[in-house]
Amino acid sequence: MLTVLIASSKGGCGKSTLATGLAGYFALAGKRSVLIDCDPQGSSTSWASKRVDLATPVLAVDGTRKGWERRVPDDTQRLVIDTPAGSRARDLAPWLARADAVLVPVLPSVIDMEATLPFLTALAEAGAGRKNGPRVGLVGNRLKPWTQASQNAVAQVQTWPYPLAASLRDSQAYVLLAGLGRCLFDYHSQAIRAHQEDWSALFSWLRNVNRQRRRSG
Ligand SMILES: Nc1ncnc2c1ncn2[C@@H]1O[C@H](COP(=O)(O)OP(=O)(O)OP(=O)(O)O)[C@@H](O)[C@H]1O
Ligand SMILES: [Mg+2]
Numbered sequence: 241m242l243t244v245l246i247a248s249s250k251g252g253c254g255k256s257t258l259a260t261g262l263a264g265y266f267a268l269a270g271k272r273s274v275l276i277d278c279d280p281q282g283s284s285t286s287w288a289s290k291r292v293d294l295a296t297p298v299l300a301v302d303g304t305r306k307g308w309e310r311r312v313p314d315d316t317q318r319l320v321i322d323t324p325a326g327s328r329a330r331d332l333a334p335w336l337a338r339a340d341a342v343l344v345p346v347l348p349s350v351i352d353m354e355a356t357l358p359f360l361t362a363l364a365e366a367g368a369g370r371k372n373g374p375r376v377g378l379v380g381n382r383l384k385p386w387t388q389a390s391q392n393a394v395a396q397v398q399t400w401p402y403p404l405a406a407s408l409r410d411s412q413a414y415v416l417l418a419g420l421g422r423c424l425f426d427y428h429s430q431a432i433r434a435h436q437e438d439w440s441a442l443f444s445w446l447r448n449v450n451r452q453r454r455r456s457g
């Protein structure tokens with residue numbers, strides 16, 4: 241089972257968008273996918289509940305409840321964990337211990353980036369990115385590539401000690417689809433396909449993580 245933890249201390253950076261998008265992608269790819277929602281706000285749970293009647297549902301499990309592990313079917317192939325804003329690396333320790341990869345969404349603003357850096361330092365101190373710890377990938381989110389702010393943000397994030405696994409552009413598609421229990425990968429219009437391509441680098445990064453996991457496991 242590949243386990244992907246989505247986390248940042250920063251609120252509103254796209255954790256649930258990334259978690260639901262990934263879980264939806266995995267389900268559409270035929271993988272038995274479970275979304276663990278550790279956020280009492282329940283955005284991921286609400287997304288999954290709107291998806292129950294589709295051919296590719298995603299099981300949401302409340303990660304704030306004791307015994308959540310018992311609700312995850314044994315044959316699960318992809319576990320995606322959504323976490324709340326304000327999480328500190330030490331709050332995430334039990335999740336980090338089971339994760340193969342940690343994805344940290346980052347918005348292209350100085351305020352967001354400054355707030356993210358101490359979280360990344362704490363992640364490193366908690367063992368993420370080390371030989372036996374989970375891989376860490378950054379995901380630039382809500383980018384407007386034609387703006388100086390986004391260009392500067394990407395240039396700066398590329399100097400950080402973790403790889404930029406993907407750069408997702410700003411699009412109303414994310415806002416609309418989230419409310420419908422859908423993700424980009426449920427649609428095939430030309431406009432949506434252009435945004436799907438933003439995720440390609442992330443999928444290839446995750447495939448690499450999965451290969452390493454299999455080799456060492
Ligand atoms: N790439 C994007 N383009 C446009 N809107 C986006 C994008 N990513 C996320 N959003 C929107 O930004 C808002 C915050 O995203 P999201 O809820 O995923 O963040 P979050 O980190 O989970 O927030 P919280 O910290 O409250 O849990 C939502 O309205 C979402 O639809
Ligand atoms: Mg959220």
